[in-house]
Amino acid sequence: MILAFFAVFLLGLFQCFQQARLAWISRNVDGLTIFQRRSYLLKAGCSASLGLLALIGLYDATKGVF
Numbered sequence: 001m002i003l004a005f006f007a008v009f010l011l012g013l014f015q016c017f018q019q020a021r022l023a024w025i026s027r028n029v030d031g032l033t034i035f036q037r038r039s040y041l042l043k044a045g046c047s048a049s050l051g052l053l054a055l056i057g058l059y060d061a062t063k064g065v066f
Helices: 002-026 034-065
Strands: none
Touching: 002 034
């Protein structure tokens, strides 16, 4: 059961960083307004920070186990 939760966590973490990468790439597309560029920049920043906080939480959880 724990392995299933860990697998879902890793899939979500991978998806966070993948969304951040795609948003970072998408902000340089020609024809976007400045508001759309800022939107993609904000989305990339939020996704990356969520992934980073998840890694910090994983570290904190493993610190309590071992």
